[in-house]
Amino acid sequence: MSVTPEDRQARLGCVILKLFPTIMQSILKGYTNPRGLRVKFQLKDIRTTLTLSETSLMEHLPNIEDFTVELCYKILRYENLIIEPACKWGNIPHDTEVEISDDIQRIINLTNEVISKECGDISEIYYNEFLEKTKDVTKRVDGHLQQDTCFKVFTTTSSLDINPADILQELALVQKVNVSAGSPSTKGWGLYPDKGDIKLGDDVERMRNYRNQTAHRTNISIDKNEFENYFDHFRNIGRRMDLNFFRKTNYEETIILHKTCRMDIQMQIKYENALKELENIKLRFERTPIKFYWGDSFDKSLVHLRSIMQDEKGKGRPKVRLQIIFQSEADVERTIDILNSLKDEINEGLSGIQFIVAKKGCIVLNVDLKLDMLETDERLQSVLALFMAKILEHMMTSIAESIDIVMILVEEYQVWNKTNAESVSLHFDVEADLFETDDKMEKELKQISESFCKHFNGSGTNSNITASLLPLSLETTEEAFGQAQSPIKYNLPVSVTLQKQLNIRLSENESxxxxxxxxxxxxxxxxxxxxxxxxxxxxxxxxxxxxxxxxxxxxxxxxxxxxxxxxxxxxxxxxxxxxxxxxxxxxxxxxxxxxxxxxxxxxxxxxxxxxxxxxxxxxxxxxxxxxxxxxxxxxxxxxxxxxxxxxxxxxxxxxxxxxxxxxxxxxxxxxxxxxxxxxxxxxxxxxxxxxxxxxxxxxxxxxxxxxxxxxxxxxxxxxxxxxxxxxxxxxxxxxxxxxxxxxxxxxxx
CATH class of the missing domain: 2.120.10.30 (TolB, C-terminal domain)
Structure with missing residues (x-):
């Protein structure tokens, strides 16, 4: 049994320095061929950024005996060789989560724990628990890879005669490498970092936050001060990223270039056209504490759907899919988990609208809305207000004085884009006597065009539409009829219906x-x-x-x-x-x-x-x-x-x-x-x-x-x-x- 804290720290350091790299190397060999990995490296087809020391190790492929835990992890994760752990990367797996990726995350967590602890913090209890966790990891990895290598190395490492001073000196070097390689954000993923938090993970969290702010703004107007403030933050992030990657990147310079570069004519036209297509999101109604926003395309879809309801009684389209996006919410991950776990409770007592799932990206709620709920503005507002009241009941975070949400219609609608140069070919069966005189023909064509405009979803309805009539074929042979009935160029599925869902459960302990x-x-x-x-x-x-x-x-x-x-x-x-x-x-x-x-x-x-x-x-x-x-x-x-x-x-x-x-x-x-x-x-x-x-x-x-x-x-x-x-x-x-x-x-x- 270990006696002094120094001895315990050195023993755990030996596990980190000798055992964990061996485990990760075994996993890497089990999931990829080192010779194939060498080819990818030579072709510069590696998806992750490597440090100088990692690049040097890659140059010795197919030999991977000196690969570090960090390098093996990068390859396994970013080359998509393994599935993400159930807890997601950077978090703590639950005891019931025992897949190979869960144990990789455990190895990383155990490594970071030891290298961040002072010698006096490693008690006898912590020491024994660490070894027990490690032993369980080695057994599971060996079982997954059908070998006994990792457990043998664990047994050998645990009984090694070591010099604590040498191990602790080597462990200190590992600690320095780990710090420069970056770590999760200071306050944790999903929480906005403080001004003094400048680790790599903090800037990743800032980028996620800025992306969501920009993608889900309710106001597209940005004044000069706000513009300058955004780019100041972007530059600071770029500068720190360049330092993190040993100045092998030039993110800060690229950001400056995007801010100040002169647009050529083609680029200017591109952005002018993009501006014309902006949603023009507006405040549509308010039911305290929620403000409901949506854009022009949502309005156009409402017009389109209501015309369907009036003319076709909504046949075959009982529901539409809607996204409700929260503009700001502090505890995103936790709120999403809570809402998804309470799906049945939220839907209880609701009619006309059904909660489907909450997703990341601020907080995005997917709901199914019955078509008749769109019949009038009053019905739509009433059902949305009732639904959001149910949602707020179950959100375990503090509610601000007002909450902005944006509404987006998810369901696909065919939009005819006026900037599209392709033509649209329409085929009709027309009674021959309608072409008897010009007046008859003109009257019929007018009715056809009015009918089409009535069902447009709003795109291009204020522009001139040019139509050309192709020569008529009056052949009555079977061959001509067959040509007239030739299929359209593509035939995508019109409906997909679940027939069966099977649960292939073999045993509780099998993955x-x-x-x-x-x-x-x-x-x-x-x-x-x-x-x-x-x-x-x-x-x-x-x-x-x-x-x-x-x-x-x-x-x-x-x-x-x-x-x-x-x-x-x-x-x-x-x-x-x-x-x-x-x-x-x-x-x-x-x-x-x-x-x-x-x-x-x-x-x-x-x-x-x-x-x-x-x-x-x-x-x-x-x-x-x-x-x-x-x-x-x-x-x-x-x-x-x-x-x-x-x-x-x-x-x-x-x-x-x-x-x-x-x-x-x-x-x-x-x-x-x-x-x-x-x-x-x-x-x-x-x-x-x-x-x-x-x-x-x-x-x-x-x-x-x-x-x-x-x-x-x-x-x-x-x-x-x-x-x-x-x-x-x-x-x-x-x-x-x-x-x-x-x-x-x-x-x-």
Whole structure:
């Protein structure tokens, strides 16, 4: 047993200096290939900022024996190799949260605790609790990686004969490195820092706060003093950021340039056009203590919806989705948690409006509003005031004299932008006698145009609209009729309905990392990419669960026939051909590099390889051809008709079978694409982990729609598969047991 505080501090320092780096290095090896990491580093494709010492360590790849805890953490987190812990990075995991990322956060927390404590603060009780926590971490990590390395090093480290003076001197150096590398904000995330708080985390919190202030302003007018004040703060943040990153950046200079640079004509026109599109947010009504604001687009949508109600009785549109954004709120994280936990209590007694979810970004409430609540201003104001009164009852923070909120309509409406140069083609069936005279024709066209203007949502209604009539074809042959009935260029789903939600619960102590999924008639197959290394098989109703254990960790999956699947095992560089009826592995195909997404078509497998190619191989592993791709890393792939569709984290690429890029879809919002599938119309469906969404994109990449969101149950969605036979979309969350089946409805041609 340790006797002196110095001895206890030195023992814990030995854990930090010797054991924790070993654990983090083991995790890093388990989640990436050091040789592949070296290639990314040489290509300058590392997403995080490295210090000079970390850069030096990276130059010695594939050797990672000297990698620090901080460097391993940066790579694992910012290269998206692991899922964020349940508590979010920078916080304290609950005792019940025992995933690998939770234990990485524990290692970081334990490290920071020891290096921030004075020698006299390390009591015998703290010392023993620290070692017990560390022992539990080593056992869980070993179990996850299927090894015993970490616990052996823990046992060895605990019994080492050490020189306390040497360890404490080395520990002091670690403390200095940690301070310069930055830490969470002084007052904690979500709380605005004081003027004297100037750590890296404090400036990150300031940037978040300034972003929210700007994005959700109720007043777009900024006077000169406010403008100068903003840029003074921006410059100070930029200067401190430059110092934090050893002056390898030039943020302050960039900020000064943005403030003072002269706009060229094109830039001036761009911003003038942007100003014309500003929301013009105004105070619309007030029910103390709340002031309700909304902009022109909300007003236009009200007009549009009310015309629908009057003319079509709102058929097929019983609800609309609304966002309510609080302009200022002190304890954002806590308030969001409270509101989400009290969803049923808030909705109790409400009619016409339903609370769905509260999100970050100030405080953003998503609600469903019955269409008839929009019928008059009085009804809208009444239901909103009643709803906000219920919300304020459950907000456990002090209420200011007045609260500003902004209303935004989330639901999509087709807006015809007058600056858009593309034409809109309208097709009508018209009785022939209406063209008998010019007067008849003019009268009919006038009625058509009046009908369209009536249903505009307000965009462009004060501008001149030019229409051209194309020559009429009076052919009556079947061929001509077929041409007239040819389908529109894209056919995105018009509705997505939840058919079933399954909870794949195996046991209380087992963790699932469901990375891929497919539906084979009445059977679902899921890949469990945890240390369990297995396929999970069940019926579409969730019954009949059984497991197929594997020798490699499965990641991506594709259907070969009614009984056979092909599974790629990324870092084992292996493809397994598996009979799901018998559980037998019929063949194993070795690939010379990492293998990611996989798709089966016409007796061939299309495999996304780690060497910037797509490998086309037959079912025995013989190479058919190699298709180069213009990316450092692609992830998933779908073979669609006569072309390839593959993704990286930020974009969808539509290519011919020989690799020539045809179209590319990219949207600033979606930066964490994970898996891809397609339907028989050519539409492409992708999961985005960070936004908790499923997005569908048309086959020409010009149109898209967000069809599933967090309110549909998505929480870090990963696997996705479209069953073309039944028009059913299968989606699974990554580290939850939830699997969803959605019925997809499209326009009948």
């Amino acid at each position: 699932l990392f469901m990375s891929g999924c497919i539906k084979m008639y009445n059977t679902l197959v899921l890949t469990d990419a945890s240390y369990n290394k297995r396929l999970i098989i069940c019926k579409v109703d969730g019954t009949g669960i059984h497991l197929i254990p594997l020798s490699h960790k499965p990641d991506y999956i594709t259907k070969v026939d009614s009984n056979t699947v092909a599974v790629s095992c990324i870092y084992d560089r292996t493809i397994l051909i598996i009979n799901i009826s018998t559980g037998d592995i019929s063949s194993k195909i070795n690939i010379s590099c990492d293998c990611h997404g996989i798709s089966y078509d016409a007796n061939n497998l299309y495999v996304v390889a780690g060497d910037r190619t797509i490998r086309v191989i037959d079912m025995t592993g013989n190479s058919i051809r190699v298709v180069p791709i213009p990316l450092h890393y692609a992830f998933d792939i779908a073979v669609q008709r006569d072309r390839l569709v593959y993704i990286d984290t930020k974009a969808i690429y539509f290519c011919s079978l020989d690799g020539n890029l045809m179209w590319k879809f990219e949207n600033e919002k979606y930066k964490s694409l994970r898996h891809v599938t397609s339907d028989d119309e050519g539409n492409v469906y992708v999961t985005d982990r960070n936004t908790n969404t499923v997005v569908v994109v048309s086959d020409d990449a010009k149109h898209y729609r967000e069809i599933l969101t967090e309110s549909d149950g998505l929480n870090k969605p990963f696997g996705i598969h479209f069953d073309k036979r039944e028009n059913v979309l299968l989606v699974n969350n990554f580290n939850e047991e939830k699997v969803f089946l959605f019925d997809i409805k499209r326009n009948v041609k």
